[in-house]
Amino acid sequence: MAGLRRSTLVALGLALFAGAALADPPRQDYRPSFQPDRLKGPAAGKPNEVLVLGTMHLSDLPDSFRPDMTAPLVERLASWRPTAVATEDMSGLQCDSLRRYPSRYAETVKDYCPDTVAAGKATGLDVPAANAEAERLLADWPAAPSAAQRRHLAALFLAAGERGSALVQWLRLPEGERRAGDGLNAELAALLDKLKDRRNESYLIAAPLAARLGLERLWSVDDHSADSPGPVDEKAYEAAIRRAWDNPAAHARRAEDDRLEAGLFRPDGLMAMYRAYNAPGVPMQVYLSDFGAALEEPSPQAFGRSYVGYWETRNLRMAANIRDVLGRRPGTRLLAIVGSSHKGYYEAYLNQMHDVTLVDVNAVLQ
Numbered sequence: 001m002a003g004l005r006r007s008t009l010v011a012l013g014l015a016l017f018a019g020a021a022l023a024d025p026p027r028q029d030y031r032p033s034f035q036p037d038r039l040k041g042p043a044a045g046k047p048n049e050v051l052v053l054g055t056m057h058l059s060d061l062p063d064s065f066r067p068d069m070t071a072p073l074v075e076r077l078a079s080w081r082p083t084a085v086a087t088e089d090m091s092g093l094q095c096d097s098l099r100r101y102p103s104r105y106a107e108t109v110k111d112y113c114p115d116t117v118a119a120g121k122a123t124g125l126d127v128p129a130a131n132a133e134a135e136r137l138l139a140d141w142p143a144a145p146s147a148a149q150r151r152h153l154a155a156l157f158l159a160a161g162e163r164g165s166a167l168v169q170w171l172r173l174p175e176g177e178r179r180a181g182d183g184l185n186a187e188l189a190a191l192l193d194k195l196k197d198r199r200n201e202s203y204l205i206a207a208p209l210a211a212r213l214g215l216e217r218l219w220s221v222d223d224h225s226a227d228s229p230g231p232v233d234e235k236a237y238e239a240a241i242r243r244a245w246d247n248p249a250a251h252a253r254r255a256e257d258d259r260l261e262a263g264l265f266r267p268d269g270l271m272a273m274y275r276a277y278n279a280p281g282v283p284m285q286v287y288l289s290d291f292g293a294a295l296e297e298p299s300p301q302a303f304g305r306s307y308v309g310y311w312e313t314r315n316l317r318m319a320a321n322i323r324d325v326l327g328r329r330p331g332t333r334l335l336a337i338v339g340s341s342h343k344g345y346y347e348a349y350l351n352q353m354h355d356v357t358l359v360d361v362n363a364v365l366q
Contacts, residue, residue: 067199
């Protein structure tokens, strides 16, 4: 009997232990043994190199900013000789896809997707057809295309929802050839003339750089497929995230932005901003002020964790889009221009790729 009682007690004890373990599992320190970032290759051949430039959004800068201030930055970036330039724009194809799901993406399309109706009418092509035709032409693009060919390709890119690439073609034309014709009507030609001076990093930095280097297009790698209409209680969500953002790291970050903007009028003011935005400690400051703070936000609805989930998903998909570009032509030197809050995530995720070598942008900015 005593033996039976002891075995019964042991069984009960094990059951209680198992129940406790299920109810409150211990934190684990498991790390996978497979680490892709340590398996770089190939041993022979030209590597894929990626230079990530963290940027402020030029549209947010004070009135003291002038478009010509970007010239020294373009000069330094050109010295690195990228063979591809990626921008924080949504592709025309993704915009076309999101337009088909308005109950979820109506606001996203309104905020981030250019209107292609006028270009579609001028070319007779919808977004997928215009993309396909542009790709077909570029696959057999001559070394010295005529002005008519460039105007036609610019019109196709506008119909494809790729305004940055259309501007590259416009800037590659001699000024006297920047006119309507060959699929570009007067309305579209006027649009391209306006885009070249718009306060936007894709138009003032990426497109002029690509045109200067003899590239034919930009690569739109932003992704908003994780967007959604928002939580049921949007006011509570916004209040919770704003409380999380009210922290010392965020205050220090805003003070630094104010200091940099105050010096923007100086001869080297914009370059000073870019050096500061790309300093080694910035990604951690971004995390502490924003996503790390949101991760610990204590609302019962876990608003902060949902916000961080969206942010990580978006950056993973953006990094995947860059990897896709690199896979098209191995040995690419790609410049990725992206909002500075993305920079740390870009580099961390891209560094996991076997065939991606990161380059320090700070050496280029000096």
